[in-house]
Amino acid sequence: MAETDNSALQIGVIGSGSMGSGIAQVAAQAGHVVYLFDKNPQALQRAREQLQSVLQRQVDKGRLQQAEAGEVLGRIRFVDSIYDCLPAGLVIEAIVEDLGIKRAVFEQLDDIVSPDCVLATNTSSLSIASIAAACNRPERVLGLHFFNPAPLMKLVEVIPAVQTGDDICRRALQWMRDWGKTPVLARDTPGFIVNRIARPFYGEALRILEEGQADVSTIDWAMTELGGFRMGPFTLMDFIGNDVNYKVTESVFQAFFYDPRYKPSFTQKRLSEAGFLGRKSGRGYYDYSDDGHLAPPNKDEALGKDIVWRILVMLINEAADALFWKIATRDDIELAMTQGVNYPKGLLAWADDKGIAHCVETLDRLYDEYREDRYRCSPLLRRMAREGKTFF
Numbered sequence: 001m002a003e004t005d006n007s008a009l010q011i012g013v014i015g016s017g018s019m020g021s022g023i024a025q026v027a028a029q030a031g032h033v034v035y036l037f038d039k040n041p042q043a044l045q046r047a048r049e050q051l052q053s054v055l056q057r058q059v060d061k062g063r064l065q066q067a068e069a070g071e072v073l074g075r076i077r078f079v080d081s082i083y084d085c086l087p088a089g090l091v092i093e094a095i096v097e098d099l100g101i102k103r104a105v106f107e108q109l110d111d112i113v114s115p116d117c118v119l120a121t122n123t124s125s126l127s128i129a130s131i132a133a134a135c136n137r138p139e140r141v142l143g144l145h146f147f148n149p150a151p152l153m154k155l156v157e158v159i160p161a162v163q164t165g166d167d168i169c170r171r172a173l174q175w176m177r178d179w180g181k182t183p184v185l186a187r188d189t190p191g192f193i194v195n196r197i198a199r200p201f202y203g204e205a206l207r208i209l210e211e212g213q214a215d216v217s218t219i220d221w222a223m224t225e226l227g228g229f230r231m232g233p234f235t236l237m238d239f240i241g242n243d244v245n246y247k248v249t250e251s252v253f254q255a256f257f258y259d260p261r262y263k264p265s266f267t268q269k270r271l272s273e274a275g276f277l278g279r280k281s282g283r284g285y286y287d288y289s290d291d292g293h294l295a296p297p298n299k300d301e302a303l304g305k306d307i308v309w310r311i312l313v314m315l316i317n318e319a320a321d322a323l324f325w326k327i328a329t330r331d332d333i334e335l336a337m338t339q340g341v342n343y344p345k346g347l348l349a350w351a352d353d354k355g356i357a358h359c360v361e362t363l364d365r366l367y368d369e370y371r372e373d374r375y376r377c378s379p380l381l382r383r384m385a386r387e388g389k390t391f392f
């Protein structure tokens, strides 16, 4: 429970799917009254049942008193009209990822809530500026990007649009701290921080697979056992869903005006088209059926180290480039990747450990070999190597 008294500020949450209900729980646990609205009554009912069982599990595990769980749930009003969100001082939208639908909701919200109510979107990939532009008061709109599951993941990317007022951004950062979250400030650019920098974790692993350098289980083994990542890229893509992961990659690629660095993979596109979506469909890169068997990894340490380094150097390049383009500060980039996607170490600190010059040499070698812009080294890394600088 937050130390600040949050009862005065009421929160509206639009959309009661996985993100909306998680955000409602976070706000209610921080002491706010929450109006959780969904246009689909079944989704609202599902959210109510899920929140009940999530809170009950916390009670069973001794993390929450029974009375407290009742109070948290009691603070969440499951409402079937957007007009019920009228008393809110902050509304967070978490509906379907569709610009037209989101803009229509913001236009309506802008009309009905009080003039000083802050409007936030949880979009993963859309432009905050274009959502804000649907409102007569665009200065009160910003992005608040929570991670899934919202109650467990500490990171929140706070994204002001060009229209957003400075005071709105400051207030949002403070609210997130009050909710026990770790907010980082990100520029309104495709993928913000995490979904931009993390692309090579999937994309470069897919390249290694497509080139036949190693199979799925060997790449996953190398990244977890040798790289220290919690999940290998293929296990993670199967977990997220190949349809969802492919869509994010495609939308980042398009939003970057088709920069080849973010080019999606045919392998993943085909799996997605075939309905091999991962865990949820029983088959993805792995077969999850009862008689499905797993090819054992080839635990060749030299090969494993090559795999880890090729993926890691591409991640480092993205992190450095995000810093170069001032997408976020050095410290926020490190926080985002360690808390948003649980990387074992900040990528910029990792770059220092490996040696900036070594990163540049590897990227240049890859670029020479493939002659693809995908492998172009960030100007920041090259400059730092020349000047003998480190990130920390």
Ligand SMILES: NC(=O)c1ccc[n+]([C@@H]2O[C@H](COP(=O)([O-])OP(=O)(O)OC[C@H]3O[C@@H](n4cnc5c(N)ncnc54)[C@H](O)[C@@H]3O)[C@@H](O)[C@H]2O)c1
Binding pocket: 014, 015, 016, 017, 018, 019, 020, 037, 038, 039, 040, 043, 093, 094, 095, 096, 097, 098, 101, 105, 122, 123, 124, 125, 145, 146, 147, 148
């Ligand atoms: N799932 C994730 O991992 C994740 C992580 C971060 C951000 N996001 C973003 O959060 C948003 C929601 O994602 P989700 O995974 O919770 O989706 P979801 O499909 O689980 O839930 C969306 C909900 O919005 C409701 N809805 C749709 N249109 C509506 C409208 N006009 N008015 C009211 N309710 C409406 C739907 O009925 C549904 O219950 C998306 O923008 C997504 O990109 C998702």
